[in-house]
């Protein structure tokens with residue numbers, strides 16, 4: 001019975017006994033660009049994708065390529081980690097204000113490994129319950145305001161992505177979820193992969209991470225609807 005109440009309180013359904021727990025939706029974070037402490041140095045072999053680089057006395061993180069492998073978590077490296085979930089970046093203003101209370105989202109799996117889709121699926125479960133924000137999954141692109149693309153765009157899915165985008169009414173926004181959707185990620189050099197979603201359709205909001213946690217994806221949707229402070233700033237500029 002105590003486990004039942006623990007699950008209800010924390011939103012975490014399963015965990016090993018006595019394992020340290022994280023509240024639902026709180027990620028272990030991601031590396032942050034860090035000033036290099038005196039005497040510390042960066043092992044060039046540490047990051048498997050070369051996403052860490054010295055820059056002006058600091059260690060800079062390339063979020064477009066970080067695969068969230070956690071090798072650089074302290075104490076293994078001088079890189080500090082931040083535990084917020086505001087990972088998304090908007091390159092376009094939010095949708096008009098009438099979309100703030102209700103948007104319909106079309107999800108397109110362009111070649112996902114299962115990780116990004118799994119995180120996305122969490123958002124529509126009882127813990128996050130996106131419907132209470134007026135965010136709904138659309139069964140057809142013809143009713144969708146937002147296209148969420150996950151995975152690297154495979155050669156076989158290129159036309160599906162093009163046609164899905166073309167079928168959506170204006171105004172519309174495209175959100176690329178995960179580094180694969182940003183630039184192909186670990187699969188960028190595959191013969192079967194075209195690259196990131198921006199190779200095929202215009203991308204308005206990017207969410208780095210491999211995979212990004214549910215709250216980071218929610219942050220992207222906030223940028224699309226204009227319900228976050230950053231979104232309003234992009235809209236004003």
Ligand code: SF4
Pocket residue numbers: 031046047048049050051052061065066067068069070071072073
């Ligand atoms: S988490 Fe992994 S991939 Fe990301 S910067 Fe650190 S070492 Fe590189």
Ligand code: SF4
Pocket residue numbers: 111112113114115116117150151152177178179180181185186209210211
């Ligand atoms: S970003 Fe990572 S989790 Fe998402 S599809 Fe690519 S490999 Fe999978």
